[in-house]
Amino acid sequence: MTDTFPVPLQTRSLVKVYGDDVAVDGVDLQVMPGEIHAIVGLNGAGKTTLMRMLLGMVKPTAGEALVRGQSAQTAGPRVWMEVGCLIETPFAYPELTVRENLRAAALLHGLAPGRINSAIARVLSGFELSGWEHKRSRTLSLGNRQRLGLASAVIHEPSILVLDEPANALDPAGVVFIRDLLRSASDGGAAILVSSHHLDQLARVADRITMMHRGMAVGSLDPDGIDLEQQFFDRVYRVELERGAA
């Protein structure tokens, strides 16, 4: 990949240490255009911290977190205009209606004023939120708040998506919806980094699966392989054995 088309998302020997706790320990990964790269791991494996560093939310202790070849700590507006993300809490201010929240997200993502209304109409319909358009987001169910957060993350049609547990609070229909959303965005050329606890959900959509454990990238899973859960726990078990032996 040349500098003209820098890798959308990349980490190099990325480390984050909080006191005595090594949250992320020397992770190298990259996400290419049109690729869905999934990260799986137990709670506390370092998935969210890794994503936070890629989004400039947390400074790395060592190594690099790069977006389009630029450090996430110093990247400028042109880079961030290409990015959509959902980390933990959805972008949903309780006092604003669904439409107002979407308008705020569109403005903050740098969408041209002339395109905002059509973008809102597109995501209202695409995320099945039209019935709630004028409802304040505080009145939405958890699932619909999550849909609103996802709609806010993609309203500007980003070419880079970072989603932490996007299926949280969604019912089975919502999970299918997320899979379709990810597939359609990657078909359009977007580079997608997504985390999940649910291996079978990812297996149906991811191009690449990286396993994280105790802050380290401990291997990858073949999305087309069988019994991913067994493979995952075998790997985690081996890492724990190696730690015990060391």
Next chain:
Amino acid sequence: MKRALTVELLKIRRSPVVWTTTLLIVVLVPLLCLGFIAAADGGAGALGAKAEAMVTGEGWEAYLGLLGQMIAVTLFIGPGVVTAWAFGREHSEHTFASLFALPVSRRSIAAAKFVVLLLWGIALTAAVLVAAVIVGLIADVGPLEGFDLVGNLARLAVAGVLTITIALTIGLVASIGRGYLPAIGAIIMLTMFAQIAVLVGTGGWFPFAAPGLYAVAGAEGVAEINTVQLLLVPVTAAAAAWATMRWWQHAEV
């Protein structure tokens, strides 16, 4: 900056905290002033004695003098709480992370919050003064002949705007404290310190007390306040706003 301003304006327009504060101050402050004057005129009882101590002069002079004392407190506490909400809510409601990875910088978002809060504060000051004049005229607090109504209102307007300006410093506490509660604590402490500073005679040099002293300057027993002391108010507020914007640009989630 324009985009951040539009979003912050939308948030403040829809906020129940802002509307409740506005209504409480605009409606209650003039009525409380009338009530105190009535109590002072009545003379009897502990409330009458207390009210009498607060009221100087008669008619409009007494009414607007009381209004000056009221706005010095309410325009600090009310806008202080709204400022605490505007900055602290991003942490208490976990929306702070949503403000990363955007082409609009967090420094611009913090600056937009200050601009919108300042504009709202100026509108609030104007509204409470207009409401006070209407209430005063309806209640017929006294004759207007020979009373410099415009001059007195101008002094109160300056005092009100200085008060809401210094209240914006609460944004720094809400940011560093990452929530409403530390900021609410700061409002209470600063209100107390302002009272103490006035009591010990150094209030003019304390930017949280100076606007109140200016509001009632000229009244019996009130020390004069000079221009340098007044200028410390916007200087302190500007320093706090700069520190807040810097904090927003460099803070982690």
